[in-house]
Amino acid sequence: MRLVIARCVVDYVGRLSAHLPDAVRLIMVKSDGCVAVHADGGAYKPLNWMNAPNCFKDEGDTWAITNTKGEQLQISFTEVISDKTYELGSDPGLQKDGVEAHLQELLAGAPEALGEGFKLIRREHQTEIGPVDLLCTDAEGQTVAVEVKRRGEMDSVEQLSRYLEFLQHDQLIAPVRGMLVAQEFKQQAKTLAQRRNIEWRVVDYDDLRGMEQAQSRLF
Amino acid sequence: MRLVIARCVVDYVGRLSAHLPDAVRLIMVKSDGCVAVHADGGAYKPLNWMNAPNCFKDEGDTWAITNTKGEQLQISFTEVISDKTYELGSDPGLQKDGVEAHLQELLAGAPEALGEGFKLIRREHQTEIGPVDLLCTDAEGQTVAVEVKRRGEMDSVEQLSRYLEFLQHDQLIAPVRGMLVAQEFKQQAKTLAQRRNIEWRVVDYDDLRGMEQAQSRLF
DNA sequence: GACTCTATCTCGGTA
DNA sequence: TACCGAGGTAGAGTC
Numbered sequence: 001m002r003l004v005i006a007r008c009v010v011d012y013v014g015r016l017s018a019h020l021p022d023a024v025r026l027i028m029v030k031s032d033g034c035v036a037v038h039a040d041g042g043a044y045k046p047l048n049w050m051n052a053p054n055c056f057k058d059e060g061d062t063w064a065i066t067n068t069k070g071e072q073l074q075i076s077f078t079e080v081i082s083d084k085t086y087e088l089g090s091d092p093g094l095q096k097d098g099v100e101a102h103l104q105e106l107l108a109g110a111p112e113a114l115g116e117g118f119k120l121i122r123r124e125h126q127t128e129i130g131p132v133d134l135l136c137t138d139a140e141g142q143t144v145a146v147e148v149k150r151r152g153e154m155d156s157v158e159q160l161s162r163y164l165e166f167l168q169h170d171q172l173i174a175p176v177r178g179m180l181v182a183q184e185f186k187q188q189a190k191t192l193a194q195r196r197n198i199e200w201r202v203v204d205y206d207d208l209r210g211m212e213q214a215q216s217r218l219f
Numbered sequence: 220m221r222l223v224i225a226r227c228v229v230d231y232v233g234r235l236s237a238h239l240p241d242a243v244r245l246i247m248v249k250s251d252g253c254v255a256v257h258a259d260g261g262a263y264k265p266l267n268w269m270n271a272p273n274c275f276k277d278e279g280d281t282w283a284i285t286n287t288k289g290e291q292l293q294i295s296f297t298e299v300i301s302d303k304t305y306e307l308g309s310d311p312g313l314q315k316d317g318v319e320a321h322l323q324e325l326l327a328g329a330p331e332a333l334g335e336g337f338k339l340i341r342r343e344h345q346t347e348i349g350p351v352d353l354l355c356t357d358a359e360g361q362t363v364a365v366e367v368k369r370r371g372e373m374d375s376v377e378q379l380s381r382y383l384e385f386l387q388h389d390q391l392i393a394p395v396r397g398m399l400v401a402q403e404f405k406q407q408a409k410t411l412a413q414r415r416n417i418e419w420r421v422v423d424y425d426d427l428r429g430m431e432q433a434q435s436r437l438f
Numbered sequence: 439g440a441c442t443c444t445a446t447c448t449c450g451g452t453a
Numbered sequence: 454t455a456c457c458g459a460g461g462t463a464g465a466g467t468c
Contacts, residue, residue, distance in 0.1 A: 001245060001259045003222060005305050015446040016317035024307045026220060028245075032260040038247070039310035040220045043463070044255040044268045047313050049446080051262045071446075086224050086301065088243045091258035094266050098235040100459065124452095129373070129407050130457065150459090158377050159458095162411065188441090234461035264448060270463085290461070319444070349442075369445085373457095378443085405456075 001086050002029040007079035010037050010048045014071025020047055022078055031088070035065055035073060048073060098205065104133055104148045106208040107181065111136050113203060113211060114146060114181065127166045130159075135173075143167075144177045152182035152200060157192045164198075220305050221248040226298040229256050229267050233290025239266055241297055250307075254284055254292065267292060317424065323352050323367045325427040326400065330355050332422055332430060333365060333400060346385045349378075354392075362386075363396045371401035371419060376411045383417075 004027040010020035025047070026038040033054055036046035050065045050073040057064040063075040104123065111118040117139025125135040125145075134146035145167055147160040160178050167176045178198040180189070185200055193200045223246040229239035244266070245257040252273055255265035269284045269292040276283040282294040323342065330337040336358025344354040344364075353365035364386055366379040379397050386395045397417040399408070404419055412419045 001224075001257075003245070005307070012446070016315055018316070018446080019314045021311040021314075023310050024305075025310065026222070026247075026305075026307070028257070028263075030257075030260050034260070034262050036263040038220075038249075040307035041249050041251040041253075041271075041310070043253050043270045044247075044263075044265050045447090045463070046263050047310070049263045051446095051448090052260075082303075082305065084301075086243075086245075088224070088245070088259035091242050091244065091260070091266070092240040095238045095240075096235055096461095097237070099461095129411060155374070155377075162373070162377075165414070231461075237461080262448070268461085270461095315446095317446095374443090407457080 001031060001088050003027075003082070003084050003086070004029070004080065005082040006077050007081070008037075009076045009078070011074045012048050012050075012072070014067075014069070018048060024079075024081065027075060035063075035075075037075065100148060100150050103150065103181075103183070103203070103205065103208070106205075106212055107146070107148060107203070108134060110208060110211045110215065113208060114144070114179065114201065115139070118144070127163055127170075129162055129166055132163045132167070138177065142175065142177060143173050144179050146179045146181055149180070149182040152180050152185035152189045152193075154186070154189050154192055156180055156182070157189055157196060157198060160198055161196050220250060220307050222246075222301070222303050222305070223248070223299065224301040225296050226300070227256075228295045228297065230293045231267050231269075231291070233286075233288070237267060243298075243300065246294060254282075254294075256294065319367060319369050322369065322400075322402070322422070322424060322427070325424075325431055326365070326367060326422070327353060329427060329430045329434065332427060333363070333398065333420065334358070337363070346382055346389075348381055348385060351382045351386070357396065361394065361396060362392050363398050365398045365400055368399070368401040371399050371404035371408045371412075373405070373408050373411055375399055375401070376408055376415060376417060379417055380415050 007024045009022050012018040028036045032052040034052040036049040038046045054065050054067040061077045065073040108120055108123050111120045115138060118136050121135040123134055124131040132145045133148045136144045136146055138144050145163055147156055149156045160180055164176055164178045168174045180193055180198055180200040181203055183205055190200055226243045228241050231237040247255045251271040253271040255268040257265050273284050273286040280296045284292040327339055327342050330339045337355045340354040342353055343350040351364045352367045355363045355365055357363050364382055366375055368375045379399055383395055383397045387393045399412055399417055399419040400422055409419055
């Protein structure tokens, strides 16, 4: 990784045009070739950047970095204060826990957490406008389309509404109930769900984990 | 700005849990107190971070950074390779050109780009649930609610649908046509728009600029 | 402070 | 490759 502290002017032309007047900044060049220009503030997002893969041209006091789509980042240096390169080696990578995918996985393994007699038909059921997280049947054998979220907000209700709109026209599946499942809900989401005749249910991540472990001990 | 190159283990506990095994990384601390942990690859997004404002506790070989929501980032150093601080000064900031606001501006100045005989009634027409980008009349004098986007996606169709729902109940305005305008559209957005009886139209940014310039030369 | 919407979103998955 | 959806989305603007 190359770290350059320098006074510079930066221009980006691509999906939009952006210009940075002359000032001292950090320019980070990673070993995969991506470049980021950071100011000393403003969270982790750089002011300007160019992802890998790209073509890097060093013209002395100006760098011209172009990607395959023709977008270009140009950095003109007026004063280089520091220029150092470090060997970092490869990174073992980030391990995440507690995202939506895990919640969906746990629910697929324990559909009865959604309601008594619930059985899983399939995960990621494809429709014309995207995949429904879980397709189940309830105790009466009626189909239930389930949308799983970490937090239930308005757009979750709309997403499920869209799916239902299409599923109700699928003769193999209709009629369908809609159910929104999340660890917490915003009041607005509950209100909208009720108006749309969509059920909502709070599930607890740790409880589900417990159920899964209890089940795995049974077999 | 403080730049530390170090072998370290990182843990984040907050909205999710994330763990980084021991490896050499760059830790960037900006003057506003935000912290970012970068690997030597993977675009500009850090592996882990904590935005400002936060409480930074240096316990020697471990940093504990906590924000007001109780989320915590913990960095344990096993070997510090470099630790340097630079004065960057304040940044004049980024100047952008070519975002949605400009597209809306150009269309407001050239409504005929939306269809023959189109005339602008007003921009940012307020409804109970938010502003409609452009309100126009078509050649027949019927009102058209126009939503402007850089890219037309499903969310855009939903947004316009919501507005139309309210506008159709406004006796001064109804009946209203809905039109989605963008530089490009996703297929699913087109499908959903068609189902909702919403028109969609591709416009070209450079063409619009040309129209505007041609018009300004006329007067 | 809460809500809404944009973003050179980024990033990972999948067809 | 393109498309789709999640995100510790972040960040800006509005109310």
